Amino acid sequence: MATMKSAQTSTPGTIEVVDVERPVPGSRDVLLRVRACGICGTDVAFLHMGGGPFGPGGQMIPVPLGHEPAGEVVEVGAEVIGLKAGDRVVVNPQAAPSGIIGCGGALGGMREYLIIENAVVGKSVAVFPDGVPFAVAALNEPMAVARHCVNRSEARPADKVVVFGAGPIGLGATIWLKLRGVQHVVVADVIPQRLETALAVGADAVIDSSSEDVTTRLMELHGEGVNALGATRPDTDIYIDAAGAAAVINTATASAKWGAKLVMVAVQKKSDAIDLGAMLRSEMTLIASQGYPTEIFEVTPEIVRHQERFARLISHLVPFSEAERAFELALTPGAAEKVVVTFDDQS
Structure with missing residues (x-):
């Protein structure tokens, strides 16, 4: 045998x-x-x-x-x-x-x-x-997960996006967003080396959320919008959670302008601290992203075409x-x- x-x-x-x-x-x-x-x-x-x-x-x-x-x-x-x-x-x-x-x-x-x-x-x-x-x-497989997340977001070229978490899925989402032609993509993380990688794969800006106020920085980077009550908020269109931490959800819901989207692709850590009620102030749309219903081999030729960028992950x-x-x-x-x-x- x-x-x-x-x-x-x-x-x-x-x-x-x-x-x-x-x-x-x-x-x-x-x-x-x-x-x-x-x-x-x-x-x-x-x-x-x-x-x-x-x-x-x-x-x-x-x-x-x-x-x-x-x-x-x-x-x-x-x-x-x-x-x-x-x-x-x-x-x-x-x-x-x-x-x-x-x-x-x-x-x-x-x-x-x-x-x-x-x-x-x-x-x-x-x-x-x-x-x-x-x-x-x-x-190929994790990049299909990241691609499905971006597809679920329905991001358009004029959109301004922030990705929380510069692990492989967050960085993959960043690459797909930029290849999709999205105007401005910010990546937030607490590890400087990961933020350097985010810039190397195409992020327009990064936020070290361990030392910077994310909402303030998004206001500087994306300009000003308003929530459903008229309060000033960052003009960020899409928040992508590739970290799975309660702090990400709360930052996104507290920062969201009227009609913003929150896409969850990370496995969520259980927490009683999440304030979903904050979504009422922005009428934020919550979108879950799981797996890759169609994307598993749709990504293959693009990974081939852009292999040097993906290799940085x-x-x-x-x-x-x-x-x-x-x-x-x-x-x-x-x-x-x-x-x-x-x-x-x-x-």
Whole structure:
């Protein structure tokens, strides 16, 4: 029996790299040699839990990790159309029949080989050209999340936008907003290095919310508007929450002009301190953004076209042989922006 290495979690705060059987593709499947896989906040959530839903006897069930893989096709089932050995592909983790890859399903992308069940180009995988590094291609899934957020905002070129949180999703949203032609995009965060990255990927201005008053700075940057009661507020059209903190929601609702939008893409931390009543003073529209109903492969050609800009989001490349260090970085607040685990050569 051929085996391979796979990363999973079954104890809170730790990962295990275990030997599992190397899969053999069926007639409708392809076998992917994983070449890079990003680490996401969802991976961190499973690490904190130490597994997935409770199994018999109340124990946590080990969860294979990783839902941001990019790799190379090595075997193709007889009934698969449009794919061949050697194709470089990105994956839709939500298309797996056995459950979402790396998010509680039977499969994880943080492994040496990944079976793509019922492989269909444009549904479960998309091919990308040789000139794109696997690590950059592995950004496809989170950038689809960021793209859906921007699509949900319906941002127009004349709009003025602030993005809270300069992690991968917030920075991805910033890139998509600027590629969409949006006039002015501000990014707010508390970590100076992240704000530098925001400027590097195209933000028009940044706010260090640990030392600056966000409302005052938005007034300086976006001019003056009014809320539903006629009180002066920043002329900001769209607030994007890619941080998930109560302080962001309260800042947005307190600062909003009449008719502004608040788009939530971050997983929200539970809090009793959120004042949604403040939305009445602006008739603010609250929009939730979840996943990527259509965007998963819509973003692929644009990531290819603008790969140097997206590459700036990666703060750490860590080999799979050091997977524990990679997840330790991801678990430590402020230690890394985007960690991508690499497998062998990155050509």
